[in-house]
Amino acid sequence: MEAILKGEGISVGYQQNTIIQEMDVQIPKGQITSIIGPNGCGKSTLLKALSRMMPVKTGQVILDGQQIAQLPTIQVAQKMAILPQSPQAPGGLTVEELVAYGRYPHQKGFGKLKSEDHKAIQWALEMTHMEAFAQRNIDALSGGQRQRAWIAMALAQDTPLILLDEPTTYLDMAHQLEVLELLKDLNETSHKTIALVIHDLNLAARFSHWMIAMREGKVLYEGTAEAVMTREVLADVFSLDAYVDKDPWTGRPMCVTYRIKPVYSKN
Amino acid sequence: MWTKHLKKKGRQATVITVLIVLLFVAVWADINAGYRQITLAQLWQILTGHGEAGLTYTLIHLRLPRVLTSLLVGVGLAVSGCVIQGVSRNDMAEPGILGINAGAGLFVAGFIVFFSGSGLSASLLLPFLAFAGSVCTALVDYRLALTRQGLSPRRLLLIGVAMSTAISSVTTMLMLRMSDSEYAFVQNWLSGSIWGATWPNVVMLFTGLVLFTGFVFYKSRTLNVLTLGHQTATGLGVSVSRQTVILLGAAIAMSSLCCAVGGGLSFVGLVCPHLARRLVGPNFKILIGTTVLTGALLMTVSDIISRTLLSPNEISIGIVAAVIGAPYFLYLLIRS
Numbered sequence: 001m002e003a004i005l006k007g008e009g010i011s012v013g014y015q016q017n018t019i020i021q022e023m024d025v026q027i028p029k030g031q032i033t034s035i036i037g038p039n040g041c042g043k044s045t046l047l048k049a050l051s052r053m054m055p056v057k058t059g060q061v062i063l064d065g066q067q068i069a070q071l072p073t074i075q076v077a078q079k080m081a082i083l084p085q086s087p088q089a090p091g092g093l094t095v096e097e098l099v100a101y102g103r104y105p106h107q108k109g110f111g112k113l114k115s116e117d118h119k120a121i122q123w124a125l126e127m128t129h130m131e132a133f134a135q136r137n138i139d140a141l142s143g144g145q146r147q148r149a150w151i152a153m154a155l156a157q158d159t160p161l162i163l164l165d166e167p168t169t170y171l172d173m174a175h176q177l178e179v180l181e182l183l184k185d186l187n188e189t190s191h192k193t194i195a196l197v198i199h200d201l202n203l204a205a206r207f208s209h210w211m212i213a214m215r216e217g218k219v220l221y222e223g224t225a226e227a228v229m230t231r232e233v234l235a236d237v238f239s240l241d242a243y244v245d246k247d248p249w250t251g252r253p254m255c256v257t258y259r260i261k262p263v264y265s266k267n
Numbered sequence: 268m269w270t271k272h273l274k275k276k277g278r279q280a281t282v283i284t285v286l287i288v289l290l291f292v293a294v295w296a297d298i299n300a301g302y303r304q305i306t307l308a309q310l311w312q313i314l315t316g317h318g319e320a321g322l323t324y325t326l327i328h329l330r331l332p333r334v335l336t337s338l339l340v341g342v343g344l345a346v347s348g349c350v351i352q353g354v355s356r357n358d359m360a361e362p363g364i365l366g367i368n369a370g371a372g373l374f375v376a377g378f379i380v381f382f383s384g385s386g387l388s389a390s391l392l393l394p395f396l397a398f399a400g401s402v403c404t405a406l407v408d409y410r411l412a413l414t415r416q417g418l419s420p421r422r423l424l425l426i427g428v429a430m431s432t433a434i435s436s437v438t439t440m441l442m443l444r445m446s447d448s449e450y451a452f453v454q455n456w457l458s459g460s461i462w463g464a465t466w467p468n469v470v471m472l473f474t475g476l477v478l479f480t481g482f483v484f485y486k487s488r489t490l491n492v493l494t495l496g497h498q499t500a501t502g503l504g505v506s507v508s509r510q511t512v513i514l515l516g517a518a519i520a521m522s523s524l525c526c527a528v529g530g531g532l533s534f535v536g537l538v539c540p541h542l543a544r545r546l547v548g549p550n551f552k553i554l555i556g557t558t559v560l561t562g563a564l565l566m567t568v569s570d571i572i573s574r575t576l577l578s579p580n581e582i583s584i585g586i587v588a589a590v591i592g593a594p595y596f597l598y599l600l601i602r603s
Contacts, residue, residue, distance in 0.1 A: 048498075051502060073505070073506055074504035075504075076504065077502065077504025078504070082501075082502030084496070084498035084499055087499050089494075090495075090549040091549065094275070097548075097550055101503065104492050104505070105503060109485070110552075111487075111488035134272075135272050157503065
């Protein structure tokens with residue numbers, strides 16, 4: 001397995017409070033990777049450390065064979081795009097303007113848009129089906145459209161790797177599915193490596209090639225969806241008693257129903 | 268889609284044209300706001316060197332420096348406010364909130380209390396004192412706001428508010444020791460009045476503002492990305508802490524220059540960027556130019572009113588600007 005992004009012995013935290021202790025983690029190239037785990041397990045912190053939003057206290061993050069701390073931030077931005085959790089745009093900004101901001105790492109000086117910038121913006125709008133909304137204000141969009149606009153901005157950045165922190169939060173089922181279908185499409189047609197933090201386990205298992213299950217700042221399990229989406233793993237990671245079966249339509253593992261694991265069982 | 272796009276561009280062009288025309292009208296009215304009226308023909312004569320001596324003197328040495336100073340102060344404060352609001356992502360931010368005006372006020376008041384009898388010329392020294400007071404306050408703000416994670420604009424604003432209040436109370440204590448005329452002078456200064464209207468100041472202000480506004484305009488691409496928040500900006504390849512310090516530094520330098528000749532003007536830096544954003548949207552590439560125009564316009568109009576309403580007495584221009592600006596600002600808040 002070739003890793004496009006990895007953390008080697010990384011510890012991350014705020015002030016005295018260490019959230020992740022000496023973790024080794026890898027994001028495989030060309031695949032969709034989901035990071036799952038209960039609230040407060042350090043999923044988002046891991047994503048922030050891997051994307052240089054938070055400094056690591058020990059260890060190092062390696063992007064495409066190079067230490068991220070040694071690379072100029074603009075070069076990192078040409079290789080890796082990040083979509084934070086619920087990002088905010090200033091009022092009155094149009095979708096097209098927002099997507100154009102994604103060209104930042106490829107611009108110099110005043111940043112007049114060149115033909116390759118226009119091409120990348122156009123492509124990003126097409127991929128996300130946002131062409132019709134290009135001149136709309138971001139504030140006037142629905143939740144699903146807004147998330148697609150932000151993904152379009154990350155796409156305009158034209159990077160081989162895209163990290164997303166809970167891109168489906170606050171969306172209804174249909175729009176969550178739409179976002180994941182879009183990511184799948186990007187992975188298949190444009191060979192983007194995608195890593196995301198996500199709460200919906202069934203969506204994660206349905207769309208990911210690789211899953212990383214975390215608890216209390218540690219990676220407990222990692223592997224294919226079939227290997228991670230099991231009764232035992234869900235019991236260890238979420239303390240859930242889950243009934244896992246094959247999705248009759250997609251053939252992927254899915255959690256059909258679940259209950260809080262009784263305290264007298266294992267552990 | 269393209270028609271809508273063009274409509275927006277067209278609207279922006281219209282807004283800017285209208286603002287420029289209004290500004291020319293206001294400047295002309297401001298030149299004529301006073302005891303002696305000047306006609307266009309007379310202006311032409313003066314400019315070509317054939318004007319009547321008295322009128323030439325009035326225009327060149329009294330009116331023009333005054334008009335240009337108020338215009339430039341408006342530009343500087345508005346652009347400064349525009350940058351501070353963008354970098355801090357806080358719509359209530361303005362240069363005054365950082366205690367810049369208060370710091371200048373303290374130095375001015377301190378000078379008058381401790382050195383007024385020493386024969387030092389106040390009118391020459393005051394701009395420098397005011398500038399020093401502003402910069403000192405900004406440096407203390409910066410030092411206190413700095414944490415291990417770098418500079419947090421939010422923390423800077425909070426510290427600015429506290430500093431501003433603390434400094435103002437010290438200034439008030441100093442003012443209690445003043446004579447009535449000194450007290451009146453400082454009070455007038457604090458509420459903002461164009462008293463440093465001389466050609467050297469105009470040249471200094473103009474040069475400084477052209478440099479800083481040009482720099483900020485050149486950085487508009489970075490400002491745009493910074494308004495998307497710390498994380499998104501980092502992801503797009505901006506060194507957020509460094510750029511924040513550089514841009515806030517430029518904003519503070521601009522407002523300190525303005526404060527040195529215009530006193531403690533507040534509100535201009537708050538309301539003008541809002542007005543501009545309302546007119547052309549949040550994209551700094553067009554917003555900065557529009558803010559220059561709204562700032563210039565508000566201060567020129569305020570200057571007209573401040574010199575004519577109670578003529579021959581003058582009202583502090585800062586008070587006029589607030590009286591015009593506050594209701595408009597309330598209107599904006601109620602509508603949105």
